[in-house]
Amino acid sequence: MSAILTLNAGSSSLKFAVYAPAPEPELNLSGLIENLGPLARMKLKGEDAREIGPADHAAAVRAILSTVEGHLGDRDVVGVGHRIVHGGKTFGDPVALTADVIAQLTALNPLAPLHQPHNLAAVAAAQAAFPEALQIGCFDTAFHRGHPFVNDAFALPRHLYDEGVRRYGFHGLSYDYVTGVVAQQRPDLARGRVVVCHLGNGASMCAVQGGRSIGSTMGFSALDGLPMGTRCGQLDPGVLLYLMARGMGAAQIEQMLYLESGLKGLSGISHDMRTLLASAAPEAAEAIDYYVFRIKRELGAMAAVMGGLDAVVFCGGIGENAAPIRARVIEGLGFLGLQLDAAANAVNATDIGIGPTEILVIRTDEERVIARAVARALG
Structure with missing residues (x-):
């Protein structure tokens, strides 16, 4: 028996979910830790929120991994998916998070200081907890790749655009899901x-x-x-x-x-x-x-x-x-x-x-x- 874990670190919360692998993954468990800071709360789907006290992103990841392990039973986590906020010019499609890829993503920390370091910290924690699992990064900027030039550029010296100073757009995973629902239903x-x-x-x-x-x-x-x-x-x-x-x-x-x-x-x-x-x-x-x-x-x-x-x-x-x-x-x-x-x-x-x-x-x-x-x- 196997399972997929997803980790989605936001600026003030950290969402997680466990799925059974399939062509269309089947949700088994989901929840979040919200209000990160002195009064963080954990909420599992279908249950009331409970206070967990002071928690930053690192503490939230530890609490989530402990909760997930308690629900896995005899199943092994074979894949972990991570929301990575910034893919820069290089990354669009989901990618295996190798050491080289992580180094390139770490270099983008200054472009998303409220998110990228926490995204990558969650990767490190998941790699330590599930060393045999495939770690996959999915990018919030990916949905917006291919904008028309006028929606991508700033009116700055052109060499800055070529170096990557451009409009990337974010929340792409959310837009991907919502447009998929619209395409299916309407x-x-x-x-x-x-x-x-x-x-x-x-x-x-x-x-x-x-x-x-x-x-x-x-x-x-x-x-x-x-x-x-x-x-x-x-x-x-x-x-x-x-x-x-x-x-x-x-x-x-x-x-x-x-x-x-x-x-x-x-x-x-x-x-x-x-x-x-x-x-x-x-x-x-x-x-x-x-x-x-x-x-x-x-x-x-x-x-x-x-x-x-x-x-x-x-x-x-x-x-x-x-x-x-x-x-x-x-x-x-x-x-x-x-x-x-x-x-x-x-x-x-x-x-x-x-x-x-x-x-x-x-x-x-x-x-x-x-x-x-x-x-x-x-x-």
Whole structure:
């Protein structure tokens, strides 16, 4: 008997799943450790969350491996699939994580400092725990490879583009899964113009035309585009020059942009949308206002890029569960054919639109995309 394990390290959580290998992997166990920090929680599917105390990414990996081993019984883990946020110019398709590949991916740490080191730390932990298993990396940037040049380039000296300073886009595993569901269930929409909104602690949007990514709000790093839980989103680079002139160093600026900005920075209260929605503080309301405004702005831009809009799809923790945010995003966008079914939206139904442009909620499953890649690699 054998099993596939998937590890998906985010900025504030670590998801995991165990599958039985098959042409279509069968899920046996899934869960996550969320709220990494002083009050981390573990939640297995079908069970209540339990506090596990202080935990960083390394401690979360150890807790997950201990939990998984307790559920394996006599089965052996023959393959481990990892979400790797940044593949750079080199990596697109899933790849076996050899020492040489890991060295190349480690060199990309500065491009995704909130994710890449944790992704690779999970690889090292899994290699130690399951030394005979095939370790496969799957890349968040892969879905966006092949963007048109105008969506890839910055207006900087051309040699920088050739060296890799370009828009990569992220959340590709989520977009891969969601577009696959659309293709299977709504082939008419899959041939059309769709904006997928991945809204969670990390947030981005993707313009998908004919099933292919042609634009993303995220760019060279996972900082760009929408405001996120603790990340700033789009920012005038002149702000950074101003802060540097005032004496802030690179490490201070990195700390601020990745960990002290976004919803947390604007509100001064929390990075968690649930907390902000429940708060009566005006700062919480202003942070939500800004978040919604930026989504609306990017949605209009992506519709323009594609020459129209046939559907909007919400996914991610906020996109799938925060009905008030979806309602506020769609409000006033009737000129794009978007109109919300309030009752369907309130219960997080799949189809929540009543206008000519469809509005869907699809629960993303990055772990399944990873498990499929491992199953293919195992043959």
